[in-house]
Amino acid sequence: MQITLQELQQLFPTFCRDADCASSFVDILEPLQLRAGEQLITQGERSDTLYLVWSGRLIQSTESNQIKIDLGETLPGRWVGELGFIDPDDAAATVAAAEDSVVLALTQKALDTLLERSPNEVSTILRVLSLDLAERLRVTRKHVLSKIKEDEYALSEKPEKPDEGWFSRIGRRIVGHVGEES
Amino acid sequence: MNFSQFLHSVPAFMDFSESELDILEHTLMVKDYPEGHVFVKEGKAADEMYLIVRGEVAVSRYHDEFCRQGVLERLHSGELFGLISLIDQGPRSATCTAESEVTVASLPRAAFELLFQSDAWLGYHFQHMIARQLVRDLRIYTDALQEGIAAQNRYRMYKALERSTTYRGPERRDHDRRRAGDRRLVPPRSP
Numbered sequence: 001m002q003i004t005l006q007e008l009q010q011l012f013p014t015f016c017r018d019a020d021c022a023s024s025f026v027d028i029l030e031p032l033q034l035r036a037g038e039q040l041i042t043q044g045e046r047s048d049t050l051y052l053v054w055s056g057r058l059i060q061s062t063e064s065n066q067i068k069i070d071l072g073e074t075l076p077g078r079w080v081g082e083l084g085f086i087d088p089d090d091a092a093a094t095v096a097a098a099e100d101s102v103v104l105a106l107t108q109k110a111l112d113t114l115l116e117r118s119p120n121e122v123s124t125i126l127r128v129l130s131l132d133l134a135e136r137l138r139v140t141r142k143h144v145l146s147k148i149k150e151d152e153y154a155l156s157e158k159p160e161k162p163d164e165g166w167f168s169r170i171g172r173r174i175v176g177h178v179g180e181e182s
Numbered sequence: 183m184n185f186s187q188f189l190h191s192v193p194a195f196m197d198f199s200e201s202e203l204d205i206l207e208h209t210l211m212v213k214d215y216p217e218g219h220v221f222v223k224e225g226k227a228a229d230e231m232y233l234i235v236r237g238e239v240a241v242s243r244y245h246d247e248f249c250r251q252g253v254l255e256r257l258h259s260g261e262l263f264g265l266i267s268l269i270d271q272g273p274r275s276a277t278c279t280a281e282s283e284v285t286v287a288s289l290p291r292a293a294f295e296l297l298f299q300s301d302a303w304l305g306y307h308f309q310h311m312i313a314r315q316l317v318r319d320l321r322i323y324t325d326a327l328q329e330g331i332a333a334q335n336r337y338r339m340y341k342a343l344e345r346s347t348t349y350r351g352p353e354r355r356d357h358d359r360r361r362a363g364d365r366r367l368v369p370p371r372s373p
Contacts, residue, residue, distance in 0.1 A: 062324075065332035083324075086310075087317040092324040119302035126309040127269060133316040134270040140323050141275065148340055167331050170339075174323050 003031065003054070003104070011077050012052060014128045024121050028110040034097035040080070047084030047091035049107050050129075053077065056101020060175055062093040069167050072177040073098060082129050093175065132176060140173045185212065185287075188235060192260045194311060202304045209297060210287035215280050221264065222278040228267040229291040234259050237284030243276045256281065265312050268294045322346040 008026050009016040016022035031054065034040060041047050043063060053076050060071035060080065071093055074080050080095045085106070106125075115122045147170070189195060189203050198206070212235060215221075222228045224243055232239075239257045254276060257263055263278050268291050280286075289297075298305035326346065330339025 062328070062331070064328040067331050067334065069331055083317050083320065086313045089321075092321070092328070115306070119306040123298065123302070123306045123309040126306075126313045130266075130269055130309065130313045130316055133313070133320060134266060134272065137275075137316060137320055137323075138272055140320070144323070144343065147336070151336065151340075166336060167327060167339075170323075171327055174320065174327065 003029070011054070015052075015125060017124065021121060021124065024114060024118060025125075028114050029104040029106055030110070032103050032105050034101045034103065036097055036099045036101075039094060039096045040103065041084075041091045041093070041095040043091050043094040045091055046088065047081055048088035049081050049105050050079055050085035051081045051095075051103040051105055052079045054102040054104050057098040058095050058101060058103070059098045060093050060095050062171060069171055071168065071171045071175050074175075078176070082133070086126070086129060136174065136176045140170070143173050144170060185235070188260075192233065194260075194262055195307075198307055199303065202301065202307065205297065205301055205304060206289075209293055210289055212285065212287045215284050215286060217280050217282050217284075219280040219284070220277060221280070221286070222267075222274050222276070224275065224277040225273045227271055228264055228274050229271070231262060231264045231268050231289045231294070232278070233262050233287040233289075235285040235287055237286075238281040239263065239284060239286075240279050240281045241276050242279065262311075265315055267291060268308065269312055 003026055005016075005019060005022045005026060009019075009022045012025075016025055029052070032040075032051075034056070040051060040058065053074055055076055058074040058080060060074060062069050062071055074095070080103075081091075083089070084091055085108075088108075111122060111125075183191070186203070186207050189207055195203060195206070210233065221230075221232055221239065234257055236259055239261075240253050241255050241257060241263060242253045257278075264274075267274070268289070294308065298308070322343070326339045326342035329342040330336055332338075
């Protein structure tokens, strides 16, 4: 599968600020083709690779106590796996292909290679991810705060089961699906 | 201990090379502040990172949601705060106040940008520190969400958040450090 610099810059402009940067970046990315339904990241398993969505559609979900929550879709131009990529740990969510998809994998080993060549490029990648994370954190905090206020948490503690989708709406903000209807 | 020796002893800078520490020594602005001085105010933008050289700084947040003001943690010599200000211009999520007379070294965002451009490895190390801090902050929410989902009870999620965002005593910080372990994005290296 061939990825052109132009296409890469078009789809991921923040990672590829110029042609040289895009060229370094494309060298270390590994295309992966996923069939519909195939899992890319499995909750509870160690995750340390960043995946840029090139084509298709990925769906994220999380499960706790055998209850599964939908966390929305990730489309071309976005990415998954960034938390483990920055700070490797067990994945908090499962990511699977909703349809035949192609992702570009950036492994730790590839990043090590790029770091040797150009620490600036790695810093750029980290900065792009960090700015996105900072915004997600802000949106999540604001949304959760509004929910807590609505529930008048400080005044009473009524252990009611929330309506369907309540956890999903919070989860979507955490994973960066900003602007979802609350 | 002089300032150079102090920088060598700061855990956050353990991956930095001699030349990077030398650059930092000449870039950081060291100043004394009185007790009560507010470095960062919750809800306001900030554009400096701080390193405590001497004294104690309290990190607090007004828990509007839990209807009380709370100290999240107390920072001591060798600890950093305001790190995320170096790349993010949004409002800050906590207030940082000197609990005693303090000596603090600061790095404004403009100076950080210059460092970033002039020394690639130094820029990388800082950027990595910032990214990891953000991941850890976001994981507080993912962990709390898991608790809420498991119990199918949103108050369990609120409780988990409250535990994570209220006072982090020595036990919790040790837990955070153990969880962080020695995971790194890549093995520490410098030219």
